[in-house]
Amino acid sequence: MTKTQTLPLKQETDIVIIRQRVRKAAEEARLGLVSQTKIVTAASEIARNALIYGGGGQCLIELANRDGRAAVRLVIADQGPGIADIERALVDGYTSGSGLGLGLSGSRRLVDEFDLKSQPGAGTTVELWKWK
Amino acid sequence: MVDRIPILKMGKYLLLSIQVDMHDQLALDLQEDLTEQIVRHRAKGVLIDISSLEIVDSFIGRMLSHIANVSRILDAKVIVVGMQPAVAITLVELGLSLEGIATALNIEKGMRWLENSVNEDEIAGEPESDEDTDAPSETGN
């Protein structure tokens, strides 16, 4: 795999492809099985949000390095309506739709670093890190 | 990509094994297919093998809960078997409890559980309402 790749996120089946590529990257970074599973699950949640609420976007997957440790870094971005109240969106159980409201809060727990940037009208970008 | 998960009928039971990474529509179709087949075959039990699933996210978790709820209403028992440990750990951390869903380690144990709970119901006579199942655990809704 190349060090970075950017995948489109325009339809549901793109989420499946993103999961598979993130898994590959996590294997190459030699993350343990549980860590692999966690970053893939987080990617699935955040990608689905970007598709459903953000109208689609793209996902960058990078084989990175964090303080000398192999890492996977993901940047999932959409150009949708953004999130007005980020604090509230990150609360367990908060959903504006019919979800369980676990995507954002749960994903944050699954990764080593989680950064959400969003502005009303300017889209949403979520950066996820998992290292060895 | 696969566009249907096969559902096998065996006596009073329906068996299915999810062996592909499901996209969301495929999960929704499965939910619908299964409901339809429970009714058509008057199935008493459903066994869902997820041992090949490498992740369960909130969408698939929701599908499993939905299947369990609908089956309960249709008077069929459901058991989910073979969840990988890494998947189970991740689910808990994600915050998905999958409550109301009976689980077993493997197909054999799951099948035994189904047979026991279906037989118990038959002995108790219809209609039944109480659920006094022993292992594996099944929490109320």
Ligand SMILES: Nc1ncnc2c1ncn2[C@@H]1O[C@H](COP(=O)(O)OP(=O)(O)OP(=O)(O)O)[C@@H](O)[C@H]1O
């Ligand atoms: N990319 C996004 N663009 C706009 N709003 C978003 C985005 N991601 C999340 N949100 C908002 O944040 C809320 C919480 O998201 P979260 O993923 O935690 O829950 P959910 O998607 O509603 O349910 P679940 O993920 O459990 O199915 C969403 O309901 C939505 O209002």
Ligand SMILES: [Mg+2]
């Ligand atoms: Mg979500």
